[in-house]
């Protein structure tokens with residue numbers, strides 16, 4: 527079976543700063559992988575490499591069997607054109623800490639926008655699907671609300687619906703709940719939990735240890751630009767093998 531994400535020795539440098547120093551990581555289709563690690567360990571950078579918002583400096587990174595940024599023709603690798611990069615990125619949904627909704631569009635408008643503009647769906651078809659997606663994230667009654675009228679948790683759920691509207695094969699989440707008031711975190715995690723139960727492949731950077739323990743198939747602990755250890759939640763959270771993992775968990779648990 528082709529891995530959804532396969533990273534081998536992935537490195538990323540900014541000038542003299544080596545942020546990723548050889549990441550090895552595999553995420554299978556349908557797997558939920560939670561990525562943990564201290565601030566500055568390279569979690570966001572790795573996510574950004576997966577959907578090619580950053581270019582890796584060295585190593586191999588494949589998404590669904592395809593080298594990120596390259597197309598194989600015969601034995602040769604060719605760098606992708608911007609249009610091809612954009613086409614591949616469409617298959618990957620990304621949800622950030624900040625909701626980044628279009629303020630001038632309603633919840634429904636936000637979810638419809640890309641399917642109409644990018645995929646060329648008819649407005650009627652996109653509207654129907656957007657309604658179904660808003661229903662799926664528990665916001666059927668907020669379709670006509672503008673982002674400013676929604677709570678942070680509601681905005682983040684719209685952001686998830688908007689990502690799903692592109693029918694992604696992979697969803698990346700970068701601390702999707704860390705900008706939320708504590709009482710709003712649960713509603714977003716519930717939506718993510720349901721998505722995982724539906725079989726979506728998910729790579730999730732989070733500090734929500736309860737979510738990682740319950741929902742993740744794999745937990746990966748990163749520090750200093752490398753994977754220090756990975757395994758089941760019981761292994762990594764319950765019986766960490768490395769001092770760095772133990773020190774981190776002692777702080778967040």
Ligand SMILES: Nc1ncnc2c1ncn2[C@@H]1O[C@H](COP(=O)(O)OP(=O)(O)OP(=O)(O)O)[C@@H](O)[C@H]1O
Nearest residue numbers: 540543545563564565566567568569570571572701
């Ligand atoms: N565009 C950039 N140019 C230069 N340095 C960068 C750039 N992006 C990130 N860095 C540096 O790379 C390192 C890793 O950053 P990254 O955002 O990936 O960490 P993180 O694990 O996501 O941290 P956090 O938990 O705080 O979000 C940091 O030292 C950061 O300053």
Ligand SMILES: [Mg+2]
Nearest residue numbers: 569570571700
């Ligand atoms: Mg980050």
